[in-house]
Structure formats: C-alpha cells, structure tokens
Amino acid sequence: MVSLPCPLVIFGVVLGVIFAALTPPHGVADEMPKQFRAGAVAIDITPESFPVSSSGSMTHREAVRAHDPLHARCLVLDDGETSIALVTCDSCMIPREIFDEAKTIASEATGIPTDHMLCSATHTHTAVSVAPTFQSEVQHDYIPFLTQQIAKGIIQAHSRLKPAKVGWAVGNNPRQVFNRRWFLRPGTAITDPFDEGTDRVRMNPSANSPTLLRPAGPIDPEIPVLSVQDLEGRPIAVWANYSLHYVGGVPSESLSADYFGEFARQVTRMLESDDARSPVVVTMTNGTSGDINNVNFFEGHPRQEPFEQIRVVANDVATSAMVAHQRTVMEDWVSIDMLETELELGVRQPTEEDVTRAKKLIAEAGSGPWSDRRLIYANETLDLVDYPDTVTVKLQAVRIGDLAIVSSPCETFVETGLAIKKASPFQPTFTIELANGYNGYLPTPEQHALGGYETWRAKSSYLAVDAEPKVRETLLGLLNELKRRERTMQSDGS
Incomplete structure (x- = not known):
C-alpha cells in the first residue's frame, strides 16, 4: 500500500513551486532599472532697477533699460548615482566668489556637491x-540678487527632475567666426599702450584693408549640441557651444543678452515648444573665443542697424545647431562623472619702471575717466600693483556618456580648445570658458610672443x-582620469 503525502505537505510543495516561479534568478532582484533624469529652468537675472553699470568697454557705461531679458539658464542631470548642474549666465564675466556662494546655497538645498556644478558667463x-575691468564700475547692489538667482535656478531645475533621455551631436558653421588677430604687411606701424613697439599682430584691424596679411590663428566652427528630452520625446533642454566672443551692435544705454539670448529664442521657436507648463530651456555656452569674433576682416560688411547682426548670426547658428540636433541619437541612460581641481598660476606684475611710468602719465593727465589707451593702461x-604673485583657478571636467566638457575661467584662445579636442580621450569634447570665475585672457606662449591687445x-x-x-595639461589630465574611471566602472560591470 502506497502512502500518500498529507495535505499540508502537498500545499507546501505547491507554494514552493509558485515561489520558485516568481523569484528571479540570483542577483536579478538586486538590479533595479537604471533611470536618467533631468530638469531645467531659465531664471531671469535682469536687474530690478536702473540705471546700472554695464561692462564690456574700456570706459564706464550706464544702461537705462534692458532691450531683452538676461537669464541664468540651469540644467540638472542625474544618472541615479551622480547629479551635476550646468549653469550659463548672461553676463560679461562673473568673479569666482559669486559663483562659489551661489553653489553653496544650491548645494545645501539640493544635495548636489559644489564640485559637481559648472557655472559660466556667456560674455555678452x-x-x-x-x-x-578697466574703467567699468562694479554694480555692487546687483551682486546679491545675481547670486540668489543663480542658486534659485539650480534649486528649481533640481526640483523639476523627471525621467529623461539624452543625446548629442556636433554641428558646423564656419560663416560666423573669424580670428581677430592679424599679421599686417611689412612696414605697417603697430602701436601699443606701453610704447614698447614690440607687437607683431593687431587685434581688430580695419576690414578689407590693404595692410592685412593673414590671420594669426585658426577658428573653430564646431557647434556641439547636448539634447535632453522627456520619455515622450518632448524637449527639456538644448545645450549648445560655439567659439564666438559675442556679436555686439547694441546701443550703449541698453542691456542685452546679445546673440546668446537670441539663439535661445530662435531654437525655442524652431522646436515649436510652447508648453508653458514645461518650456524647453535653450542655452548657448561660449567655447574658446578669446581671439575670435564675428567681423569678416577678409571682406567687411555694411553697417547694420542695432541688433540686426545679432539676429542674423543667431538665426544662422541656430539653423546649424538644429541640423545637428535632428541627427542626435537619444539614449535612455548614460553614466555621468565629474572632476574638479585647483591650479596655482603666476601673475605678470608690473616692474618698478612700469609703475613709475604709469604714475607719471596719470599725474600729467589728471584724474580720469580717460579715453587715451596709454592712460587707461x-x-x-x-x-595690478596690489595683485598677489599667484592666483588659484578652478578647473573641471564632465563626462556625460561619451561626451566630455571641460571648463576654463579665462577668455581662452581657440588654439587651446582645438588642442584639447584633438588630445581628449572622449569624442566629442568641448570647452566652456569663463566658467567658475574670471581670470582674464589665456593666450598661448606663442601668441604672447606676438603681442596684441x-x-x-x-x-x-x-x-x-x-x-x-x-591649464591645458591639467584639463587633459582630468579627462584622462575620467576615462580611467569609466573603464574601471565598465570592468566592474557597474
């Protein structure tokens, strides 16, 4: 006689089979789906009252109105483990102290480490x-407002984080960038404000002049474009980069975001994003444009009405950026990494002879403001007598999937940007200049030897x-370390 198992045993076996069927293989239960998230916002940083001091000139200017709004455009990205913030402000240049304070406020509210925030100025x-700078007066009462608005932008962008896709592509537009440093024909006088007579190039010479020989450096026509969309394909942000100093053609009494702001408006219209609940945030960051502007010295062009050249340039560059945007391959998830370091750099201080000459010139001319370059310098x-022997600058490198971004706190020459792109272990790579502070121009040693403004x-x-x-060696070192960390992560299977 065969004994049958009791009902309790049968019930236990059945439960075991069901549990086994429902339980994933070992280790799978611990693997949660990876999710990429993004949030973006454009915060208004237009001053609340006028007149205000306006930068970008060797003489003091006062603006009495804003032709178009100024913004701090903020993008927060999160791969599930790492969060970063990218911020670009419509400003000529912003000292490190302002950015540092804004980052600290935002970090306390969001948990994003301050060394995972890249903040820059467009250079309008x-x-x-x-x-x-020069004779421009700092608008001190605007600084607290600017600081708070930058922090507020990062905080709001972080609060808008939602599942997203990300991708990138590189556009090209050689029509709007020209090297502004030129060799002139032998025998052409090149003056300098120190009366040294050693300059071999002139910045911004007369266009289409018989004295022109050749540009003293290259251009970079690339337009890298970072695109972020929600899971339904609606645009969240478009982050572009172009190595163009600015355009200009703005009346002296007006504030304007220059072509950077118009580019954002043009691309927004092209994307046909009119959703007021979640508008797309479009940004043009400045690449390496210390020796680049929008003047075609080869041919010249007729004088334009105010803001017209801004519109022309913005439309052309926006069209090229959208061509790249349309061929972007979107990824559901990519990993993010970011590194930051500080670098001590020397300062070119004046000699005793320089100071004596300067004091003599000022004493003879009387108090300013001055229009004579010799007196301005x-x-x-x-x-500069009060400057320290060295300064410390902040440098960063960011990896978003296979895309890399490095930062420079200087008006960086295009040669530097091209060299970094060529040597970078990531493709594509681009530089955002005037980031995390302001430390003036950064000519290469070869360009220093040529002189010029x-x-x-x-x-x-x-x-x-x-x-x-x-700076270049340090940034490439950060990129190589990001590559090493990426390989380690891939080999660990994480």
Whole structure:
C-alpha cells in the first residue's frame, strides 16, 4: 500500500513551486532599472532697477533699460548615482566668489556637491558689471540678487527632475567666426599702450584693408549640441557651444543678452515648444573665443542697424545647431562623472619702471575717466600693483556618456580648445570658458610672443606666460582620469 503525502505537505510543495516561479534568478532582484533624469529652468537675472553699470568697454557705461531679458539658464542631470548642474549666465564675466556662494546655497538645498556644478558667463558685452575691468564700475547692489538667482535656478531645475533621455551631436558653421588677430604687411606701424613697439599682430584691424596679411590663428566652427528630452520625446533642454566672443551692435544705454539670448529664442521657436507648463530651456555656452569674433576682416560688411547682426548670426547658428540636433541619437541612460581641481598660476606684475611710468602719465593727465589707451593702461598698471604673485583657478571636467566638457575661467584662445579636442580621450569634447570665475585672457606662449591687445598686461590679462600650457595639461589630465574611471566602472560591470 502506497502512502500518500498529507495535505499540508502537498500545499507546501505547491507554494514552493509558485515561489520558485516568481523569484528571479540570483542577483536579478538586486538590479533595479537604471533611470536618467533631468530638469531645467531659465531664471531671469535682469536687474530690478536702473540705471546700472554695464561692462564690456574700456570706459564706464550706464544702461537705462534692458532691450531683452538676461537669464541664468540651469540644467540638472542625474544618472541615479551622480547629479551635476550646468549653469550659463548672461553676463560679461562673473568673479569666482559669486559663483562659489551661489553653489553653496544650491548645494545645501539640493544635495548636489559644489564640485559637481559648472557655472559660466556667456560674455555678452552688454550685461551688468559685476567684475572690475578697466574703467567699468562694479554694480555692487546687483551682486546679491545675481547670486540668489543663480542658486534659485539650480534649486528649481533640481526640483523639476523627471525621467529623461539624452543625446548629442556636433554641428558646423564656419560663416560666423573669424580670428581677430592679424599679421599686417611689412612696414605697417603697430602701436601699443606701453610704447614698447614690440607687437607683431593687431587685434581688430580695419576690414578689407590693404595692410592685412593673414590671420594669426585658426577658428573653430564646431557647434556641439547636448539634447535632453522627456520619455515622450518632448524637449527639456538644448545645450549648445560655439567659439564666438559675442556679436555686439547694441546701443550703449541698453542691456542685452546679445546673440546668446537670441539663439535661445530662435531654437525655442524652431522646436515649436510652447508648453508653458514645461518650456524647453535653450542655452548657448561660449567655447574658446578669446581671439575670435564675428567681423569678416577678409571682406567687411555694411553697417547694420542695432541688433540686426545679432539676429542674423543667431538665426544662422541656430539653423546649424538644429541640423545637428535632428541627427542626435537619444539614449535612455548614460553614466555621468565629474572632476574638479585647483591650479596655482603666476601673475605678470608690473616692474618698478612700469609703475613709475604709469604714475607719471596719470599725474600729467589728471584724474580720469580717460579715453587715451596709454592712460587707461597706466591706470591698469597701478591697479595690478596690489595683485598677489599667484592666483588659484578652478578647473573641471564632465563626462556625460561619451561626451566630455571641460571648463576654463579665462577668455581662452581657440588654439587651446582645438588642442584639447584633438588630445581628449572622449569624442566629442568641448570647452566652456569663463566658467567658475574670471581670470582674464589665456593666450598661448606663442601668441604672447606676438603681442596684441589680448596680451597687454591689465586686469583683463594678467596670468603668467606659461599659464596656458598648465591649464591645458591639467584639463587633459582630468579627462584622462575620467576615462580611467569609466573603464574601471565598465570592468566592474557597474
């Protein structure tokens, strides 16, 4: 006689089979689906009252109105483990202290580490002056507002985080960028404000002049585009980069975001994103444009009405950016990584002879403001007496999947940007300049030897001649470390 199992045993076996069928293989239960998230916002940083001091000129200017709004455009990305914030402000340049304070406020509210925030200025020459350069007066009462608005933008972008897709592509537009440093024909006089007579190139010479020989450097026509969408394909943000100083053509009494703001408006219209609940945030960051502008010195062009050239350039660059945007391959998830370091750089301080000459010139001319470049730079010389022997600059590198971004706190020459792109272990790579502070122009040693405006010692150009190689080497070191960490992560299977 065969004994049958009791009902309780049968019930236990059945439960075991069901449990086994429902239980995933070992380890799978611990693997949660990876999710990429993003949030973006454009915060208004237009001053609340006028007149205000406006930067971007060797003489003091006051603006009495804003032709178009100024913004701090903020993007927060999160891969589930790492969060970063990217911020670009419509400003000529912003000192490190302002960015540092804004980052601290935002970090306390969001939990994003301050060393995972990249904040930059566009370099519009018609924004509120917050950095001391030449004879521009700093608008001190605007600084607390700017600081709070940058922090508020990061906090709001973080609060808008939602599941997203990300992708990138590179566009190209050589029509709107020209190297502004030129060799002139032999025998053409090139003056400088120090009466040294050693300059071999001139910045912004007369267009289509018989004296022109050739540009003293290259251009970078690339337009890298980072695109972020929600899971339904609606745009959240478009982050572009172009190596163009600014455009100009703005009346001196007006503030304007220049072509950077118009680019954002043009691309927004092209994307046909009119959803007021979740508008797309479009940003044009400045690449390496220390020696680049929008003047076609080869041919010249007729004088335009105010803001017209801004519109023309923005529309052309926006069209090229959208061509790249349309071929972007969107990814459901990519990993993010970011590194930050500080680098000590030397300062070119004036000699005793320089100071004596400057004091003599000022004494003979009387108090400013001045229009004579010799006097303007004499005053700069006296200001630099109080500068330290060295300064510490903040440098960063970001990886978003296979895309890499590095930052520079300087008006960086295009040669530096091209060299970084060529040597980077990531493709594509681009540089955002005037980021995390302001430390003036960054000519290469070879460009220093040629002289010209960008090398003239002033608050706008004071770093040691060997600063550029050190910055470039450090940024490439950060990129190589990001690559090593990526390979380690991949080998660990994480």
